[in-house]
Amino acid sequence: MAFEIPGVGHERERQQQWGLGSWVFRGLVSEIVGLDLKVFVEGTVGNLLSISRGTFLTSIFIGLLLSLWTLIPNLPLFITAWVVGTMPIWILPAAVGGAWKAWVWYVQAYFITRRTPLLLEVKMPRDLVKSPRGMELALSQLWIFSGETTYFHRKWLGQVRPIFSFEIASFGGDVHFYIWLWEGYRKVVESAIYAQYPDVEIVEVEDYASKYIYDPSKEMVYATDYRYEPRSDAYPIKTYIEFELDKDPEEEYKIDPLAQVIERMSSLGPDEQIWLQIVISMDVEQRRKPGGRYWETESRFKGLAEEELDKIRKELVGDPDNPTDRWKSFSRTQLYHINEIVRAIGRNMGKHPYHVGMRGVWISKPENFKPQGWNNMRWIWNPMGDPTHMNQMRPRRWHTPFDYPYQDLWDFRWNLHAERFFDCYRRRAHFYAPYTLPDNVMSTEVIATFWHPISTAIASPGVQRIPAKKAEPPTNLPK
Numbered sequence: 001m002a003f004e005i006p007g008v009g010h011e012r013e014r015q016q017q018w019g020l021g022s023w024v025f026r027g028l029v030s031e032i033v034g035l036d037l038k039v040f041v042e043g044t045v046g047n048l049l050s051i052s053r054g055t056f057l058t059s060i061f062i063g064l065l066l067s068l069w070t071l072i073p074n075l076p077l078f079i080t081a082w083v084v085g086t087m088p089i090w091i092l093p094a095a096v097g098g099a100w101k102a103w104v105w106y107v108q109a110y111f112i113t114r115r116t117p118l119l120l121e122v123k124m125p126r127d128l129v130k131s132p133r134g135m136e137l138a139l140s141q142l143w144i145f146s147g148e149t150t151y152f153h154r155k156w157l158g159q160v161r162p163i164f165s166f167e168i169a170s171f172g173g174d175v176h177f178y179i180w181l182w183e184g185y186r187k188v189v190e191s192a193i194y195a196q197y198p199d200v201e202i203v204e205v206e207d208y209a210s211k212y213i214y215d216p217s218k219e220m221v222y223a224t225d226y227r228y229e230p231r232s233d234a235y236p237i238k239t240y241i242e243f244e245l246d247k248d249p250e251e252e253y254k255i256d257p258l259a260q261v262i263e264r265m266s267s268l269g270p271d272e273q274i275w276l277q278i279v280i281s282m283d284v285e286q287r288r289k290p291g292g293r294y295w296e297t298e299s300r301f302k303g304l305a306e307e308e309l310d311k312i313r314k315e316l317v318g319d320p321d322n323p324t325d326r327w328k329s330f331s332r333t334q335l336y337h338i339n340e341i342v343r344a345i346g347r348n349m350g351k352h353p354y355h356v357g358m359r360g361v362w363i364s365k366p367e368n369f370k371p372q373g374w375n376n377m378r379w380i381w382n383p384m385g386d387p388t389h390m391n392q393m394r395p396r397r398w399h400t401p402f403d404y405p406y407q408d409l410w411d412f413r414w415n416l417h418a419e420r421f422f423d424c425y426r427r428r429a430h431f432y433a434p435y436t437l438p439d440n441v442m443s444t445e446v447i448a449t450f451w452h453p454i455s456t457a458i459a460s461p462g463v464q465r466i467p468a469k470k471a472e473p474p475t476n477l478p479k
Contacts, residue, residue, distance in 0.1 A: 050403040105433040107158025112432060116183040119207045120190075121176055125199040126465045128455045131248050132240040132256075134196030135452035136351075139444040141192035143282045143352040144185075164189070165428040166278045166451040169208060170265035173272075175462040177453070178205075180428050197453045201466050209275070209426045216415045220369035222377055222399050223421040225437065226358040229394040230387060233441040234304040235341070236348045237384040237391050239449040254457035257383035262454065264376060266462030273363040274377065278451055279430045283353040283441050301441045305349040312342060337389050344390065351443040357430030358393065358450075361421065374399075384449055397437070 028044050045056050069075045144162055153159045165180035179202075181189050190202055214221065228235075240246060243255050265274050287303060289296040316338065318325025362377040378395040385392025398417050401407070408414050429435040454463065 050401060050407060052401070104155055104158070107156065108160055109158075109433045111158040111160060112163075117207070117428070118181055118183050118186060119205055120179045120181070120186070120202050121205045122179060122193065122453060123201040123203065124177070124453055124463060124465045125201070126456065126467065128197065128199060128453060129248070129251060130197060130453070130455065131245045132448045132452040133246050135448040136444045138192040138196050139280075139354075139447055140352045141195075142185075142189065142280075143354070143444075144188070145282075145284075160432055161281050161284075163279060163281050163428060163431070166280070166447070168261070168265065168276045168451065170268050170272075170274045170462060171208075172270040173266050173268045173462045174464065175262055175265050175460065177451070178208075180207075193453075200453050207426075209422070212422070214418055214422050216411070216418070218365075219363055220366050221361055221363050221418050221421075222369075222374035223361040223418060224359065224378060224395040224400045225397040226360065226381060226393040227396045227438065228391045228440045231391050232304055232308065233301065234308040234345055234349075235390040236344055236443065236446050237381075237393065237449065238386045239344075239348075239384070239445050240452075241347070241445065242344075251455065251457045254455060256454065256458055257449065258452065258454060259458045259460070260383040261380055262458055262460045262463060264380060266460040268462075269364075269368060271365045272368065272373075274360065274380075275363075275425065276360045276380070277358065277425060277428070278447065279357040279359075279428050280354040280447060281431055283355050285355075285441070299353075301353040302349055304441075305345050309342060309345055312338060341389055348443040348445055351445055353441050353443055354447060355431060355439045356442045356447060357437060357439045359398075359421070359425065361425070381450070 032040070041053050041056055045051050046053060065075075072078055142162075142164055146162055148154045148159055148161055162182060162185055164185075165178075167178040167180060169176050169178065179189060179193075193200065193202060238257070240256070243257060245254060245256060261276075268274060283301060285300045286297040287300040288294070289298045290303070290307070292298075314325075316335075358381075360377060360380065362374055364373060378400070381393035398421050399414060402414060424430075424435045424437075427435070430437050430439060
């Protein structure tokens with residue numbers, strides 16, 4: 001047997017994992033042999049060839065329709081007769097269901113347009129030493145039962161829960177922290193932030209997104225959403241607690257994962273911009289209790305966490321109903337990553353959950369729009385990710401799926417997606433019409449890791465700090 005240097009002998013095998021390696025063909029064979037159309041469409045067609053599910057299924061439908069046309073010469077007349085003949089059966093349920101859904105969309109959109117939006121900028125002081133735990137407590141104050149008092153208020157008046165957006169924007173390397181909210185909640189937000197960070201300054205500013213006009217002839221953009229992957233919402237990311245910021249170490253010893261994000265945004269050129277947006281709304285979603293009766297429900301977030309914890313327990317001690325797992329009940333080996341996962345899931349399960357939609361955009365002149373720039377934008381949240389054991393923020397939607405030239409030959413779809421993205425960004429829309437997009441459920445701990453007033457440990461030059469502290473005058477001054 002030939003001598004192999006440790007770590008070098010399998011270099012060729014490692015290199016084959018990139019590009020069109022044997023693993024691609026194994027996956028293709030597995031999908032075909034498994035006869036699972038969904039896996040084939042999502043895997044080979046979607047991920048490998050970047051052909052959307054709608055396009056692929058539409059082409060199959062047209063092919064089957066043309067084949068059927070050869071068997072039935074008068075196919076259009078045949079179909080029309082069936083549709084008209086069965087209309088008394090399906091027209092009323094379809095009309096009622098469609099009208100009700102359209103009504104809910106309308107009243108919710110009308111209610112939201114009647115709110116007055118505000119954009120507040122949070123300016124950082126020179127000496128800020130508090131950890132993100134203060135932001136977590138501030139977020140718990142915004143978990144407000146308001147607007148959806150009764151079924152009548154929700155479905156007839158269109159009232160929705162309050163929406164907040166926490167944003168970080170860089171204009172040519174000048175970094176700013178913003179909070180977008182409805183005017184009626186301004187005092188609630190200010191009191192929640194000032195209670196934990198009394199040295200910051202909160203001022204109302206003009207909405208930078210509303211005044212921006214996208215011109216594809218002058219600027220290039222890359223826009224994306226961010227979603228939890230590869231696991232369910234029960235698994236968090238690496239939060240500030242994993243970085244030991246909850247222990248308030250000395251400033252020179254703090255390792256804040258947000259520092260990587262701020263430094264990237266501070267390094268932009270004068271004609272570049274990066275906008276990051278975290279839209280949140282309180283989560284009270286219920287689901288049918290697994291194994292329970294039809295009318296028994298439970299919190300979806302709590303239920304997901306308990307399900308995952310139960311799976312981990314069965315993996316460690318075995319399934320009592322499976323005789324082959326009997327040996328696991330005698331094993332007492334402690335696995336570090338299992339212990340950390342259980343702690344993280346259990347800790348986040350006990351905190352306020354929010355529906356969260358995250359998105360970002362990089363704006364640049366065409367001559368500076370290079371792969372390094374948009375690739376950094378795709379993975380800007382990587383410092384908080386743990387794809388091996390928990391979750392990471394993966395880019396999805398908007399410009400992310402454009403991998404092959406045939407997907408958009410003349411940039412028509414690219415520009416259309418950019419215009420829709422900016423419209424969605426300006427509205428801070430994610431949960432209600434006109435943009436109802438997939439979201440994740442995150443705890444206040446996770447959100448506070450993504451957005452919090454930064455301490456002096458983050459010394460990026462793009463963050464302009466206020467020179468002096470401000471405070472209210474004493475109440476006992478003589479008049």
